[in-house]
Amino acid sequence: MKLHMAMSLMILAMVNLHSRAESQMIEIEDTQAVQLWWSGGFQCANNYWYTNPPMMQGGWCSLNTGDYTYSGKKISMWRFDLSDIPEEAVITALKVRLLGDDLYGQQGNTFRLGMKRGTGVFTIQDGNDLYGSGELFEQPGQLEAMEYDLATSDIIEAQGDTDWLVMSMSFGEYWGSMAYLEPTAVLLVEYDLETCAGDFNQNDIVDVDDLLALINVYGSLNTEYDLDGNALINVNDVLILLSAYGECE
Numbered sequence: 468m469k470l471h472m473a474m475s476l477m478i479l480a481m482v483n484l485h486s487r488a489e490s491q492m493i494e495i496e497d498t499q500a501v502q503l504w505w506s507g508g509f510q511c512a513n514n515y516w517y518t519n520p521p522m523m524q525g526g527w528c529s530l531n532t533g534d535y536t537y538s539g540k541k542i543s544m545w546r547f548d549l550s551d552i553p554e555e556a557v558i559t560a561l562k563v564r565l566l567g568d569d570l571y572g573q574q575g576n577t578f579r580l581g582m583k584r585g586t587g588v589f590t591i592q593d594g595n596d597l598y599g600s601g602e603l604f605e606q607p608g609q610l611e612a613m614e615y616d617l618a619t620s621d622i623i624e625a626q627g628d629t630d631w632l633v634m635s636m637s638f639g640e641y642w643g644s645m646a647y648l649e650p651t652a653v654l655l656v657e658y659d660l661e662t663c664a665g666d667f668n669q670n671d672i673v674d675v676d677d678l679l680a681l682i683n684v685y686g687s688l689n690t691e692y693d694l695d696g697n698a699l700i701n702v703n704d705v706l707i708l709l710s711a712y713g714e715c716e
Contacts, residue, residue: 489659489660489662490559490657490658490659491556491657491658491659491660492655492656492657492658493551493552493655493656493658494653494654494655494656495547495548495549495551495552495653495654495656496547496651496652496653496654497545497546497547497634497651497652497653497654498545498546498547498548499518499519499545499546499589500518500519500520500523500543500544500545500650500651500652501516501517501518501519501520501543501544501589502516502517502520502523502524502525502541502542502543502544503515503516503517503541503542503543503544503589503591503593503594504517504528504539504540504541505539505540505591505594514591515528516589519650520543520650521650522568522569522570522647522648522649522650523543523545523568523636523647523648523649523650524541524543524636524645524646524647524648525541525542525543525578525579525598525635525636525637525638525645525646526540526541526637526638526639526645527539527540527541527638528540528541540594540598541637542594542597542598542635542636542637543635543636543637543648544589544593544594544597544633544634544635544636545633545634545635545652546585546587546589546631546632546633546634547585547631547632547633547634547652547654548630548631549622549625549626549630549631549632549656550630552626552630552656552658553658553660554626554627555660555661556626556658556659556660557658557659557660557661558619558622558623558626558656558657558658559619559657559658559659560616560619560656560657561616561617561618561619561622561654561655561656561657562614562615562616562617562654562655563580563614563615563617563634563652563653563654563655564612564613564614564652564653564654564655565607565612565613565614565615565648565649565652566607566610566611566612566613566648566649566651567606567607567608567609567610567611567612567613567647567648567649568606568609568610568647568648568649569609569610569649570609570647571609573606573609573646573647574605574606574607574608574609574611575605575606576605576606576639576645576646576647577603577604577605577606577639577640577646578603578604578606578636578637578638578639578646578648579599579600579601579602579603579604579635579636579637579638579639580601580602580604580615580617580634580635580636581596581597581599581600581601581634581635581637582597582601582617582618582621582622582632582633582634582635583596583597583621583632583633584621584624584625584628584629584631584632584633585625585629585631585632585633586629586631587629587631589633593633593635594635597633597635597637598635598637599637599638600635600637601635601637602615602617602618603639603640606646606647606648610649614655622654622656632654634652636648663711663715663716664694664707664708664711665677665681665694665707665708665711665712666711666715667680667681667691667692668680671714671715672713672714672715673708673711673712673713673714673715674712674713677708678705678708678709678712680692681700681704681705681708682705684700685700685701685705686699686700686701687699687700688700692704694707694708695707
């Protein structure tokens with residue numbers, strides 16, 4: 468019996484991978500929303516920042532003073548704090564959830580979403596870099612939420628570096644086109660995280676706490692604690708955990 472147990476332990480130790488990739492998803496709300504008006508006249512030329520605006524729009528700005536109409540560029544931007552994404556996570560997909568503004572009849576207006584690595588504060592350079600950049604999308608219906616698929620290159624560049632992402636909304640198919648969104652935005656980030664098999668509390672060591680957690684669900688169907696892929700928590704899972712016992716590699 469002891470020999471059989473030892474052989475089983477050796478076989479399981481040989482075939483078991485001591486780490487596994489777990490797919491996870493995190494939602495990150497924007498930290499701040501702004502509009503930037505610049506490169507025109509009056510307020511536009513003065514790099515006018517509109518913090519927490521009632522709506523997001525981009526393309527151009529204008530101001531009629533009664534004597535003269537000033538015009539220039541306008542861009543709306545959000546910034547996101549990425550520090551809740553584990554540094555060792557491998558980002559696999561990115562979406563943003565946006566809400567159509569309360570204005571009636573604007574569904575289908577086009578806009579562009581651009582992205583870049585941020586610094587924790589908005590800068591004029593962010594506006595210059597992002598104006599007119601990014602993928603083309605259509606505005607959702609009045610107060611309707613919609614999720615948009617985005618490329619992952621910019622968020623991967625920011626992750627673990629500055630841990631800030633700037634996202635912009637600017638004009639759509641042509642310079643004067645306008646769309647209108649609510650100022651709230653939510654990133655949906657999917658990532659794979661390499662975890663040490665048996666390290667259920669993710670403290671980088673397989674120890675007695677993990678063994679007790681496994682014993683607590685022994686005999687049940689539980690994919691969270693299953694180590695051999697059959698969903699049933701049994702002696703094989705215990706042997707695999709014991710083979711990985713100690714600090715994670």
